[in-house]
Amino acid sequence: MPAATERAFEAVSQGRIHDAFNILCDAADHNDPAAAYTLASWRMSGDLIRRDLTEAQRLYGIAAKHQYKDAEHIFLALLSTGAGGSPRRWNETISLMRNSQMPAYRDELRLLAAMDIDDKGDPETIAQREAVRSEPNIWAIRGFLSASECRYLIDLSKPQLRDSVVVNPATGALMKDPIRNSRAATFPFVRENAVLHAINRRIAAATNSTYEQGEPTQILAYDTGQEYKSHLDTLPNTANQRKFTFLVYLNDDYSGGETQFNAIQWSFKGKPGDALLFQNIDHTGQPCPLSVHAGCPVQSGTKYLLSKWIRERPLDLEGPPGRPF
Ligand SMILES: O=C(O)CCC(=O)C(=O)O
Numbered sequence: 529m530p531a532a533t534e535r536a537f538e539a540v541s542q543g544r545i546h547d548a549f550n551i552l553c554d555a556a557d558h559n560d561p562a563a564a565y566t567l568a569s570w571r572m573s574g575d576l577i578r579r580d581l582t583e584a585q586r587l588y589g590i591a592a593k594h595q596y597k598d599a600e601h602i603f604l605a606l607l608s609t610g611a612g613g614s615p616r617r618w619n620e621t622i623s624l625m626r627n628s629q630m631p632a633y634r635d636e637l638r639l640l641a642a643m644d645i646d647d648k649g650d651p652e653t654i655a656q657r658e659a660v661r662s663e664p665n666i667w668a669i670r671g672f673l674s675a676s677e678c679r680y681l682i683d684l685s686k687p688q689l690r691d692s693v694v695v696n697p698a699t700g701a702l703m704k705d706p707i708r709n710s711r712a713a714t715f716p717f718v719r720e721n722a723v724l725h726a727i728n729r730r731i732a733a734a735t736n737s738t739y740e741q742g743e744p745t746q747i748l749a750y751d752t753g754q755e756y757k758s759h760l761d762t763l764p765n766t767a768n769q770r771k772f773t774f775l776v777y778l779n780d781d782y783s784g785g786e787t788q789f790n791a792i793q794w795s796f797k798g799k800p801g802d803a804l805l806f807q808n809i810d811h812t813g814q815p816c817p818l819s820v821h822a823g824c825p826v827q828s829g830t831k832y833l834l835s836k837w838i839r840e841r842p843l844d845l846e847g848p849p850g851r852p853f
Pocket residue numbers: 756761773775785786787788821822823824833835836
């Protein structure tokens with residue numbers, strides 16, 4: 529008999545989604561790693577069946593136990609973030625990393641051991657911010673990341689860097705974004721390893737927000753001549769606005785590339801590890817025109833920057849319900 533995944537895909541191609549679902553459930557219950565992984569990714573996307581991150585976590589766990597594809601990475605990300613409303617299992621994440629064959633975990637464990645974090649991955653002390661402007665509110669945090677954390681994030685981003693794109697509102701096609709010609713690596717929570725997760729929790733603590741308010745962390749790379757033209761980070765038509773922007777400068781072996789606030793004629797360029805936090809909306813929730821800013825063109829070298837947009841309220845990771853099974 530063909531493999532369960534093959535039979536499930538066949539059923540999907542005939543529009544028999546419920547049959548496909550039953551085939552995969554049955555095979556996953558019998559520890560078939562390919563079926564568990566496939567069903568987990570369906571649970572994750574919510575395209576064919578109901579999105580359910582707790583169930584996705586359980587299924588990726590079955591696939592990970594059998595060293596199937598990248599199941600272990602995704603499973604650990606779900607375990608440490610507690611996505612889907614299940615409790616965060618930080619200690620279990622760390623012990624699975626210690627016992628794993630994956631060589632990359634050794635570097636991550638070294639970085640984690642050097643962090644001042646508790647047994648949930650939260651910072652023991654909150655990084656102190658220094659107010660540098662009041663209209664708009666801008667704060668700096670010197671030495672927010674260590675030199676080795678900066679180097680690690682640059683290396684982590686390199687294989688993932690892609691041209692920044694936007695959706696063409698007329699055609700729906702992806703096109704290069706004329707406002708920024710840099711590249712970006714985006715780390716949604718399923719791609720968040722334990723180091724990035726701990727850093728994201730450090731950002732939440734330092735900005736008096738929750739982890740769930742943070743959009744996926746991006747690492748931006750600007751080569752010589754590249755820039756992010758003047759813009760506001762706020763979104764049109766949203767009930768959950770980008771309240772703050774948090775930037776961390778990851779290197780300094782480049783020239784140019786300051787972050788410039790045109791309306792107040794003020795610019796900033798941090799040393800590696802320095803962070804900048806600024807408000808995007810006023811106390812009524814409206815975009816703050818004085819927060820308009822730009823990443824100036826890089827004159828030589830490559831600028832690497834961590835960028836995180838922080839919403840007013842938690843983002844809904846579960847997505848809309850609506851499918852029957
Ligand atoms: O590159 C910079 O300095 C600014 C980045 C930025 O504006 C953003 O990430 O929203």
